[in-house]
Amino acid sequence: MEKLVIVGCGKLANIVADAIINGLLPEYDLVGVCSRTLSKAESIAEKMRKHGKECAVCESLDSLLALKPAYLVEAASPAAMRELALPALENGTSIVTLSIGALADNEFCEQIKSTAKAHGTRIYIASGATGGFDVLRTAALMGNASARFFNEKGPDALRGTAVYDETLQTEQRTVFTGTADEAIKMFPTKVNVTVAASLASVGADKMQVTMQSTPGFKGDTQRVEIKNNQVHAVIDVYSATSEIAGWSVVNTLQNIMSPIVF
Numbered sequence: 001m002e003k004l005v006i007v008g009c010g011k012l013a014n015i016v017a018d019a020i021i022n023g024l025l026p027e028y029d030l031v032g033v034c035s036r037t038l039s040k041a042e043s044i045a046e047k048m049r050k051h052g053k054e055c056a057v058c059e060s061l062d063s064l065l066a067l068k069p070a071y072l073v074e075a076a077s078p079a080a081m082r083e084l085a086l087p088a089l090e091n092g093t094s095i096v097t098l099s100i101g102a103l104a105d106n107e108f109c110e111q112i113k114s115t116a117k118a119h120g121t122r123i124y125i126a127s128g129a130t131g132g133f134d135v136l137r138t139a140a141l142m143g144n145a146s147a148r149f150f151n152e153k154g155p156d157a158l159r160g161t162a163v164y165d166e167t168l169q170t171e172q173r174t175v176f177t178g179t180a181d182e183a184i185k186m187f188p189t190k191v192n193v194t195v196a197a198s199l200a201s202v203g204a205d206k207m208q209v210t211m212q213s214t215p216g217f218k219g220d221t222q223r224v225e226i227k228n229n230q231v232h233a234v235i236d237v238y239s240a241t242s243e244i245a246g247w248s249v250v251n252t253l254q255n256i257m258s259p260i261v262f
């Protein structure tokens with residue numbers, strides 16, 4: 001059994017915990033959880049205990065890493081990913097991350113790559129609410145590729161951001177155009193997908209992002225498009241909720257252990 005821990009015990013972390021309870025991840029033992037809101041970590045630990053699985057609630061990253069996990073699922077935020085990545089990798093703990101936005105910072109990205117290499121650990125980019133990273137990577141390798149990303153949301157998903165105002169409730173509008181670099185700065189926990197698709201293709205400084213707000217729209221459309229001299233690929237994912245991102249972590253964890261790797 002591989003020891004697993006989770007940082008950030010919200011909606012998506014609960015999907016991973018439930019997958020363990022339901023037998024979808026038999027190779028993993030969830031030994032600890034940590035969250036800024038302690039009660040959320042306690043709730044996952046309690047759920048595990050009810051199913052006969054001991055799981056420690058850790059109040060700090062240090063105490064979580066002291067459990068010597070082989071894998072850490074990050075389901076918190078890009079800021080949390082920045083805090084935990086280097087200590088985890090140095091601890092011999094590989095990371096499955098949903099907050100890929102943290103990797104838009106090239107210097108940080110290079111630092112975690114070299115730290116992972118030095119400690120025999122890895123950073124797994126969960127496909128989250130998008131996907132097709134294999135075709136994006138392949139088309140980018142062929143050379144002369146350009147890529148763009150379209151995201152559609154309902155106005156309520158933009159409440160609390162700099163682009164929100166009440167007129168969005170009745171008017172369809174493009175609320176953002178720019179690079180993925182700029183997008184993740186403006187929406188730190190809402191466009192990790194754009195940075196993930198960028199890392200798999202042309203880079204966050206070259207990925208062109210458009211975000212559209214549509215009245216009454218529920219969920220998210222994430223459409224990534226890549227073109228080179230021969231290939232035109234479109235990966236178009238609509239999801240009514242962000243649950244797909246939690247399930248993508250389950251898929252990544254399965255893949256890590258699988259004799260056949262997708």
Ligand SMILES: NC(=O)C1=CN([C@@H]2O[C@H](COP(=O)(O)OP(=O)(O)OC[C@H]3O[C@@H](n4cnc5c(N)ncnc54)[C@H](O)[C@@H]3O)[C@@H](O)[C@H]2O)C=CC1
Binds near residue numbers: 007075
């Ligand atoms: N790649 C993708 O497609 C997607 C990525 N995400 C990322 O996943 C994250 C989690 O999403 P949800 O589960 O929906 O959010 P949530 O808000 O339900 O849960 C996040 C949890 O993390 C905790 N947290 C925040 N900062 C922390 C820190 N520094 N240390 C420990 N715990 C911390 C919060 O207290 C909360 O309990 C998002 O913030 C976003 O960065 C979310 C949706 C899609």
Ligand SMILES: O=C([O-])CC(=O)C(=O)O
Binds near residue numbers: 128129190193194220
């Ligand atoms: O809208 C979504 O589900 C995608 C998302 O939150 C992100 O990429 O961070």
